[in-house]
Amino acid sequence: MKPTQASIITIGDELLIGQVIDTNSAFIAQALNKIGVKVLNRVAVGDEKEAISKALDAAAINNDIVIITGGLGPTADDITKPLLNEYFNGKMIIHEPTLAHITNIFENIHKRPMIERNRKQAEVPDVCEVLFNETGTAPGMLFKRNNVFFFSLPGVPHEMRWLIQNHVIPTIQQNFKAHTIAHRTLLTAGIGESFLAELIKDFENELPASIKLAYLPNFGMVRLRLTGTSEDDVALNKTLDTLFDQLKLAVTEFLVTDADDPMEVAVGNLLKSKNQTVATAESCTGGYIGHLLSKHAGSSQFYTGGVISYDNRIKTEFLDVSTKILTTVGAVSKEAVEQMAISVREKMKTDYGVSVSGIMGPAGQTIEKPLGMVWIGVSSKEKVYSKVFYLRFDRLRNIEVTANQAINLLRLLIINKI
Numbered sequence: 083m084k085p086t087q088a089s090i091i092t093i094g095d096e097l098l099i100g101q102v103i104d105t106n107s108a109f110i111a112q113a114l115n116k117i118g119v120k121v122l123n124r125v126a127v128g129d130e131k132e133a134i135s136k137a138l139d140a141a142a143i144n145n146d147i148v149i150i151t152g153g154l155g156p157t158a159d160d161i162t163k164p165l166l167n168e169y170f171n172g173k174m175i176i177h178e179p180t181l182a183h184i185t186n187i188f189e190n191i192h193k194r195p196m197i198e199r200n201r202k203q204a205e206v207p208d209v210c211e212v213l214f215n216e217t218g219t220a221p222g223m224l225f226k227r228n229n230v231f232f233f234s235l236p237g238v239p240h241e242m243r244w245l246i247q248n249h250v251i252p253t254i255q256q257n258f259k260a261h262t263i264a265h266r267t268l269l270t271a272g273i274g275e276s277f278l279a280e281l282i283k284d285f286e287n288e289l290p291a292s293i294k295l296a297y298l299p300n301f302g303m304v305r306l307r308l309t310g311t312s313e314d315d316v317a318l319n320k321t322l323d324t325l326f327d328q329l330k331l332a333v334t335e336f337l338v339t340d341a342d343d344p345m346e347v348a349v350g351n352l353l354k355s356k357n358q359t360v361a362t363a364e365s366c367t368g369g370y371i372g373h374l375l376s377k378h379a380g381s382s383q384f385y386t387g388g389v390i391s392y393d394n395r396i397k398t399e400f401l402d403v404s405t406k407i408l409t410t411v412g413a414v415s416k417e418a419v420e421q422m423a424i425s426v427r428e429k430m431k432t433d434y435g436v437s438v439s440g441i442m443g444p445a446g447q448t449i450e451k452p453l454g455m456v457w458i459g460v461s462s463k464e465k466v467y468s469k470v471f472y473l474r475f476d477r478l479r480n481i482e483v484t485a486n487q488a489i490n491l492l493r494l495l496i497i498n499k500i
Contacts, residue, residue: 086118087122087144088120088147089121089125090125091126091137091148091150092125092126093162107124110242110246114147117260119254119260120261120263134153134162138232146231147230147233148233150235151237152236153237154237156200163206172207174206176204176205177204177206180212183214183219210223210234213235213250217244218238218241222234222250224249233250261312262313262315263309264322265342268329268337269304269341270304270338278297278304293325302486349490358384358434359430360384360386362388363425363436365422365439366442370485371489372390386430394408397439400429401421401422403421414440414441414451416470419457420468422439423436423460423461434461435460437458440480441453442477443480444477454471455470455472455473456472457470458491460488460491460492461495462495467491
């Protein structure tokens with residue numbers, strides 16, 4: 083029996099022009115994956131009746147479930163509800179519980195009168211099942227046609243998430259038999275995607291047809307994900323565990339973590355396990371390394387703080403980089419980052435120091451120091467190490483790549499691989 087299949091349709095011109103990033107479909111896909119529903123496709127369409135209707139027609143062909151977000155607000159460009167009313171041959175009626183809810187929001191929370199535009203949000207097609215929205219004014223709706231369930235949800239992220247968790251997922255679980263979809267993910271660093279594929283080609287060639295291997299490269303790292311689908315939960319997880327052990331063994335030299343965690347979480351966990359701490363001294367990344375290290379809960383156990391030494395005066399006055407270094411080899415140099423890494427560790431009284439200095443672009447390069455040249459330094463009480471990188475991306479991506487490479491060098495120093 084094939085797994086339950088779904089399509090996600092997000093509606094709004096703002097998605098197509100890049101004004102708003104679509105985080106809704108990612109959340110929905112993750113929620114469906116957890117209950118064993120396979121997402122066949124994700125489609126974004128503009129605020130146009132014909133485009134939405136065609137997307138609904140296409141989604142209904144091979145799917146059991148269609149989830150739509152967006153276009154349920156009170157303004158003229160919110161056309162989803164009247165379109166769905168027409169598409170499913172309904173007529174608009176007032177949903178009294180929603181009207182009472184909206185009235186309460188305006189009279190008792192906003193302390194202002196409700197206008198007709200807001201009252202119309204309580205209108206729903208009489209052919210839908212209303213999904214009451216406690217978190218906003220636009221109710222969700224469920225339509226059924228030819229055994230396909232069509233869920234229409236607001237585009238406001240926190241309202242969509244509440245409806246997914248409290249209405250959509252329970253309804254799917256009650257009406258569809260779910261397969262188990264299981265994943266195993268690890269993170270590698272220090273090897274490119276093509277070289278990694280060559281390294282594990284024998285393992286990949288011997289995978290059973292029911293298991294897929296995906297390569298997910300990003301910022302000098304590659305995640306490897308094994309995915310399997312089965313009606314037999316126990317057998318699937320046993321098979322995945324066995325194969326995952328083989329995969330970890332094959333990539334041991336480059337393995338960062340055998341969990342689906344970003345680099346900074348893996349390194350943070352490593353530091354916590356050793357009861358050790360780190361501080362940062364950043365020039366070209368402007369605090370981005372500190373942001374990554376501190377963005378996750380529990381980071382205060384291992385990250386003490388940092389110095390953003392963008393100006394050379396800060397490097398000299400706070401990080402003891404001598405004027406001789408700056409006038410001879412410059413701030414973007416081995417000597418500068420090593421002194422920065424040593425000084426920030428000593429001044430912050432931590433076990434490790436991390437430093438970066440480079441030319442992010444789009445200007446500032448010279449013949450000797452081209453655009454994308456970055457020096458990274460790491461230090462412990464026993465050792466200081468630095469490495470130069472030549473990046474080829476735009477400014478923002480150069481910053482992101484530099485930060486991840488710096489955290490990886492810290493990892494290598496902690497585990498005595500440099």
